[in-house]
Amino acid sequence: MSSDKHGERGLGRALYDEFRARIADGTYAVGAPLPSSRALAAERGLSRATVSLVYEQLAADGFIDTRGGAVSRVAAGAAPGSPVRRTTRGAIGTVAADPHAGRLSAWGARVEGMALQDTGTVAVDGEIDFIYGPLAGRDFPTLTWLRALRAVERQRTPRLAYEDPRGNIELRRALQAHLSQTRGLSCSTDQLMIVNGSQQALDLCARLLLDPGDPVAVENPGYRMAHHVFEAYGADLQCIDVDEHGLRTDQLHALRRAQMLYVTPTHQFPLGSFLPIGRRRELLAWAADRRAWVIEDDYDSEYRYSVRPEASLLSLDTQGCVIHVGTFSKTLSPQLRLGYMVVPDRLVDTFAAAKRLTDRHAATxxxxxxxxxxxxxxxxxxxRRMRRLQHARQRALVEALQAHLSGRIEMQGLASGLHLVVWIPALPSSAEPALAREAGRLGVRVYPVSPLFHRSGHKAGRSRPAGLVMGYALLEREAIAEGVRRLSEALRRIDPPA
Known part of the structure; x- marks a missing residue:
């Protein structure tokens, strides 16, 4: 391949090698259209003749198909067997096997060492998935949402500019009224910040309120993605046990010091317990005495079935130590990435500045x-419609568990939420992976509870039974009943009844 125009031969060779590499690693899939030679030449600053020669050589070597008057496409069977880029890890945390790579920061090194759960896998046809977290797409209010989006588009503003990093003022005003009506919260619009899901709220809290080595009290078991955020910033996690009433506040006093406490008081994750008013007041008194921040994650507060609403920690706080975090991921969709936080007055400007530096603001x-x-x-x-739907699904799950596994299991977390914890007293926790594998062979996915326990919270000599976290938000009654039937068969195979 040659070119006599201003020494472009080397640039043409580099473009040819680039296309071959991208076809090899699957970036350009079979049948994918390539840009026209004119468009690519303008984009890369090359002559059209050079690009045409590259395309001709790729076609001659069997990598692309070209036809007169038609767009060029990647040819079938073009990709060779060996990938160009070697990796050392799976889909999450994939890095190039490059011995000359620069060093990571301390934060980056900690993140690299984390085993983050991949939640992107979907069930195959015929498989029944009791995953917790995702919602059913059919439950999303599509027509209502589209009408709102169209109304927004018709109200085009004359100026397209960055907004307040705390979020759109119309949403903050509407959310202020909503939280007052539904959660009894009193806050100003200045204190409200719209974030990209509760995960960003936790990251901002960790970034602004923690230094490496700072102790952070967390529930055990608990929400591991929150734990990972704090660990990534170098926090020293102090695990507090959870019982049928939520966080064991009596254990807080044994901590010598603490910079922060992360808690899910309305619906403890994953056990589903509800923190009573006495413990809420004790928690706040401890935080005031230790000058500790309290992150109140209002997880699943919309899904209450047999428990009355209790005063939030924020509404009880008189010291300005509570940061309230909520999300629309469990009522609308996690794909919208819409959450919010209520921060104390003295932190408003700091959090707004950090949000501006992070991503300016959430999508307007x-x-x-x-x-x-x-x-x-x-x-x-x-x-309200979702609460009725999810309660019906929960009842279907409870009925199926009672029908197929009565006497072999114990259930926890029925008062609220989108999942149950199912304990199997006859099995040790070490049997959870075997049970999940056997269930998988029968076409049902279940999720062990053990990964939600922090390793530093395990006490010598303590044993607990096997447990599963079983979500029901994706499933209808028939699938729930069939999935539990298959699970009961899996349990019989690994632990036959006497």
Missing amino acids: GVQRALALLLEDGSYGRHV
């Missing part, structure tokens, strides 16, 4: 659409 269009749903009552109606 979806914020304005959600504001419309809150203002006209559509969101409230949707939540």
